[in-house]
Amino acid sequence: MLTKEFVDKVKELGYETEFENNISPTIRISNDGGTLGRAFCILNLIDTYSFTPIKLKQIMREYEDTPIDEREEKNITLFEIPLFSLKTSDGYQQYLTYDEEKGCYFASRGRSTLKQSFTIAELEKIPSYYRVLAKEIKDVNN
Structure with missing residues (x-):
């Protein structure tokens, strides 16, 4: 499973x-x-x-x-969406983040506890003006 x-x-x-x-x-x-x-x-x-x-x-x-x-899918490509020119007040890069319970997107600094990486199928559901900012995450599959 x-x-x-x-x-x-x-x-x-x-x-x-x-x-x-x-x-x-x-x-x-x-x-x-x-x-x-x-x-x-x-x-x-x-x-x-x-x-x-x-x-x-x-x-x-x-x-x-x-x-x-x-237990994990093999050879999966993940993407993150850094929101360029959008940083926290203490200088951290903000990323497009998805709240699965509420079904909405928001900006937040990078955190492993938040949904900030997306598969190709998930990218297709993201508004196109954010999708063009997507960057492939390297070394996901180790």
């Missing part, structure tokens, strides 16, 4: 996901009551609790059983 599919399935169940990167890239799953579990992106390891719902545990186990090298 791809990481993106895992996150989508968790969200379909009504839970929130948050990417953390303390020691190892991790996806924390929660609801209003707090943390329900964690999935480690580069390890075959999950962390659940006795109160973690069974359907959520099943999805987490499926992700855990997925070989690490099969």
Whole structure:
């Protein structure tokens, strides 16, 4: 199961996901009551609790059983859109950013926690006056 599919399935169940990167890239799953579990992106390891719902545990186990090298799409080209001449008050470059929950674009400094990289298919949905500013991100696939 791809990481993106895992996150989508968790969200379909009504839970929130948050990417953390303390020691190892991790996806924390929660609801209003707090943390329900964690999935480690580069390890075959999950962390659940006795109160973690069974359907959520099943999805987490499926992700855990997925070989690490099969969790991400291969040879994907990503683009970022620097908004030229638009910098923060402290001099940082701003990028076109997408809020998936609200379905809108905004400008923000570069942050790994925000949606600021886009596939070719996603670029096609971006207004053309921003699309022409797109730059390919190098070394995405390592």
